[in-house]
Amino acid sequence: MQLKCVAIDDEPLALEIIKKYVSDYPSLKMVNTFEDAISGAEYLKRNPVDVLFVDINMPDITGVDLVRSLDEKPMIIFTTAYKKFAFEGFELEALDYLLKPINSNRFGAAVHKAIDYYQFKHTDHTAEDEHIYVHSEYRVIKIGVRDIEYIESMQDYIKIHLLSAEKPILTLMSLKSMIEKIPASQFIRIHRSFVVAKAQIRSIYNRKVKLRNIELPVGTNYADFIKDWSK
Incomplete structure (x- = not known):
């Protein structure tokens, strides 16, 4: 299993950090990155991916509006330097929410959650191993x-x-x-x-x-x- 990822952020350094972190996980593959949110949104409408890392506060359109524009939404991991935007991500049922500067351990926790959630969605379950996922405190929680x-x-x-x-x-x-x-x-x-x-x-x-x-x-x-x- 290898999850296809896209990262969208108007800060080149932030994109480089995400690309570096993604490269540390064999289960992830970064297929494209964008500094321009509009170009990123157009790409996503033509190319389905599994995970989207997207900054919330961008100059042309916000990450929240970008996600709302997608008919087919991948697993969303919002990244931002502003904690006040967390509730908007919660409303869109984001998988997780990473505050900049992104810590490698915190990034890893989000990645493992994405892998776990993907496997859950693509696996038959028995009563013994059954779990549900709910959105709480700006992230997805497994219960x-x-x-x-x-x-x-x-x-x-x-x-x-x-x-x-x-x-x-x-x-x-x-x-x-x-x-x-x-x-x-x-x-x-x-x-x-x-x-x-x-x-x-x-x-x-x-x-x-x-x-x-x-x-x-x-x-x-x-x-x-x-x-x-x-x-």
Whole structure:
């Protein structure tokens, strides 16, 4: 496996650094670089690639507008000297976000995430090795399905509560969209705001589901699951 890469940045030195870092990974191949964002965008519309390293703050068009213009989007890794642009990258579901000057170790973490995500997308999965990917904190996060205790809806966002972490993962996604990502055999919706892992249910009493350290209410429209669970 070798992922085809393109880098777009109006700073020649930044391009050279990215090219050098890419050359350190046999799984990556830099097929072209551009100092001109418009030329880079035209190339990408004719030549699909796997990974795009793109600066956000460029003089002709921004990296964000460039990515929005693409019908077929590769995995996006934004690079910029300005942290304030991170949220725009988050909205476009960028794979990662690298702050200049780019550290080689931080670059490596982004590359391994790209490789992992590519392999996930191109591999058949079993329940034992199943993972999902969500966008949180301006980057893609890999979550083991078996590590999910419950999922909580927060209007336009959801909180994913994990067995292995005290702090939940917050991501911009509807609960309905999340339900489509996880295996139906392992999760059950108990309320318009809650989905729980069946394996984590300790008990059900008085229309409340007891998990490890919390009790969650059972909604009126979801009460039938109590009978099914107790069978």
